[in-house]
Amino acid sequence: MTVVPARTAWSAVVRAGELLTITDLHGNQAVDFLVYDADDTAVRYSAADTVHAQGNIFLTTGSVLMSNEHTPLMTVTEDTCGRHDTLGGACSKESNTLRYGHHTWSQHGCVDNFLAEGARYGLGKRDLVSNINWYMNVPVEKDGTLGIVDGISAPGLRVTLRADTDVLVLVSNCPQINNPCNGFEPTAVDMTIGAAPRSAA
């Protein structure tokens, strides 16, 4: 088990067939997540391919995370929360200036975590694309209105992913404090590679 503290980044290579379990230790934390083919990082998670392949914007058990070449990267094998976001992407210092105002410029953002963690593997800014937000709740109204609202997660809820090929996973444990993606208070999550922990809930 690896506890990822609030606001920090984490990464790992998960081999084909291995399971990765993300546990929301304290509830209502957003876990920003990118995944790449470990052998060819030009092949990476595509929110668009994932959404159109399953015909649904939400992720849950059975959802397949598709690459930009429309190949499977990981599959959700267990989900005790039931709703995860594909649309909202990562927070950043830059987008925060639009969303809340320029006073947020000195706050932490997920894009900085992704850049710093990705650089350890030779990835750069061009390699960042729209990501998954585990546990984040982003409904879309009839008129298209979309927004991050209160989460439906709780302490101990977890999602387990099976790697369908060798993959590199980058995580930013979201530091956002201006919206309810994490109840305005970032908290720690757990990342475990291997069998899902039996007593997590």
Add this chain to the structure above:
Amino acid sequence: MATATTYGARDHARAQQGAHAEAMPVVPATDWPAPPCEAGHLVWAETVAGGNYTHRVLARGTELRLTDVKGDACAHVLLYADGRPWERLNTADTVKVQWNAYLRAGALLLSDQGRVLATVIADTGGRHDALCGTSTLVRNTDRYGDGTPQSASPAGRELLKLAALKNGLEPRDLPPSISFFQGVEVRDDGVLDFTGSAGPAASVTLRAEQDLIVLIANVPHPLDPRPDYTSTPLEVLAWRAAPTRPGDWLWDASPEGRRAYLNTAEFLTARGQS
């Protein structure tokens, strides 16, 4: 015409001058027969065939009108800041910052740097998509038997790769794209409904708010349920105009948008542009 000699082959090739095709660029663009702007302002006039692509660099302020001529075009579009392609279209920021999943008149196409790349200034179609991206070699091969650019059913991603490569970019520079003229709607439970197009003659007009690299693939939407690859010509016209300025209704249409225009103007001013 004899082509057994260099002279004959040259004459044969030159005899094609003046030929017309259904889909082709008109050069100079000012020769386009019915310009939608002041005569002489056109800078790009082209009809893109179904299953084909195009690309261009446009100056800040240029307006770009895409028209679905026959009702089965779908324009898959990517935008980059010219000369700084690491600043590029970010569909997540575009929908999140503006609190809306759909692309409509007044929507800003945002980069990942808190700035505007282009504004949707007019739209007669109303059926567009910022969620589903484009088609791939794997998906088109599965659905239509082939997805290579040389085939009768090219995939959007394969065509956008070619357009990117011609601008010094690589496949890893392709983020999720947006598409015009074939839409989707989201149900409460997240299910996507494909709405198809609004029919022939729908148009959408974008205004470049920075100098832009524009990549366009005209291919079926990935959720188009029809078994046959259905893609008809896309008309592309662009003309010189001015970027959005303070006082324009768009500038203050939303607090998020106003800050995006301000960030863009300030960034360009610091570079010595305006």
